[in-house]
Amino acid sequence: MSNYHNTTGKRLLFVCLGNICRSPAAEGVMKALLRQKGEEDEWEIDSAGTGRWHIGDLPDRRMRLHARQRGLELDHRCRQVCTDDFDRFDYIIGMDSQNIADLRELAPSPEAEAKIIPMGRFLDPIKGFDHVPDPYYEGAEGFELVLDLLQDGCQRLYRAVTTEK
Numbered sequence: 663m664s665n666y667h668n669t670t671g672k673r674l675l676f677v678c679l680g681n682i683c684r685s686p687a688a689e690g691v692m693k694a695l696l697r698q699k700g701e702e703d704e705w706e707i708d709s710a711g712t713g714r715w716h717i718g719d720l721p722d723r724r725m726r727l728h729a730r731q732r733g734l735e736l737d738h739r740c741r742q743v744c745t746d747d748f749d750r751f752d753y754i755i756g757m758d759s760q761n762i763a764d765l766r767e768l769a770p771s772p773e774a775e776a777k778i779i780p781m782g783r784f785l786d787p788i789k790g791f792d793h794v795p796d797p798y799y800e801g802a803e804g805f806e807l808v809l810d811l812l813q814d815g816c817q818r819l820y821r822a823v824t825t826e827k
Contacts, residue, residue, distance in 0.1 A: 672704070672705045672706070672752055672753075672823055672824075673705070673706040673707075673750060673751040673752045673753070674692065674705070674706070674707050674708075674751060674752065674753045674754075674755060674819075674823075675708050675709065675710060675743070675747055675750075675751040675753070675754045675755065676688035676689050676692070676707075676708070676709040676710075676755050676757070676781070677709065677710050677711065677712060677743050677754060677755065677756050677757065677761050677765060678709075678711055678712075678756075678757040678758070678761055678794075678796070679711055679712055679713050679757075679760070679761065679796065680711045680713050680715055680716045680740065680798075681709055681710050681711030681713075681716060681721075681738075681740040681741060681742070682711070682716045682719065682721050682722040682725065682740055682798075683721065683722050683725045683796065683797055683798055683805070683808065684757040684794050684796065684797070684808055684812075685709035685710065685711065685757060686709045686721040686725065686736050686738040686740070687721070687725055687729055687734075687736065687808055687809060687812055688709060688755070688757070688781065688794075688812050688815075688816065689707050689708060689709040689736075689738055690729055690734040690735070690736045690738070691734065691809070691812045691813055691816045692705075692707050692816045692819070692820070693707050694733070694734055695816055695817065695820055696820075699820075706750075706751075708738075708751070709738055710740075710741050710742060710743035710744075710747065711740060711741070711742055711743065712742070712743055712760075712761055712764040712765070712768075713742065714742045716740040717740055717741055717742055718739055718740060718741075719739070719740045720736070720737065720738070720739065720740070721736045721738060721740065722798065724797075724802075724805055725797070725805055725808075727805075728802065728805040728806060728809055729809060732809060732813075743765065743768065744768075745768060745769075745770050745774075748768075748769055748770055748771075748774035748777060749774075751777065752777065753777055753779055753823070754777050754778050754779070755778075755779050755780070755781050755819070756778060756779070756780055756781065757781050757793060757794040757796075758780075758782075758793040758794060758795070758796070759780070759793060762778060762780050765778045766778060780792075780793065781793070781794050781812075781815055781819075782794070784815040784816070784818035784819040784822065785811055785814070785815045785818075786811075786814050786815075786818075789810075789811065789814075791811060794808055794811055794812065794815070795807065795808065
């Protein structure tokens with residue numbers, strides 16, 4: 663991880679394509695993890711999409727339902743990632759290789775590009791995924807898989823960020 667410069671708070675932005683499934687789920691999972699640790703006030707967690715189709719909408723109804731079954735309320739309003747996000751956040755975490763490529767195109771400088779990290783870096787390699795797959799065209803099992811991957815991945819991400827020097 664690079665460019666971590668904030669010594670008191672950490673600022674993470676999760677990014678997927680439409681900001682209706684994966685990135686708001688990651689935001690919800692990370693916020694719940696921080697709440698459990700009593701650290702939610704020390705972090706800024708947000709999510710955004712590379713596309714603009716769902717701006718202002720709540721996350722996908724199916725993702726909200728599956729998240730709710732795990733005690734997570736996804737009340738984020740979808741938005742599109744913008745160049746200002748590269749100044750605002752310490753880490754910008756893309757869910758798949760296309761999200762990473764789109765973020766790299768948007769990054770206004772090499773320093774900003776250095777903040778982009780694939781979520782796949784934090785996934786358990788035993789589960790066989792190097793990215794968080796898009797569940798939009800899948801059934802219930804796709805949404806459950808995404809939540810499983812994110813719950814484990816956010817734990818690993820938390821450990822990486824909090825142990826970084």
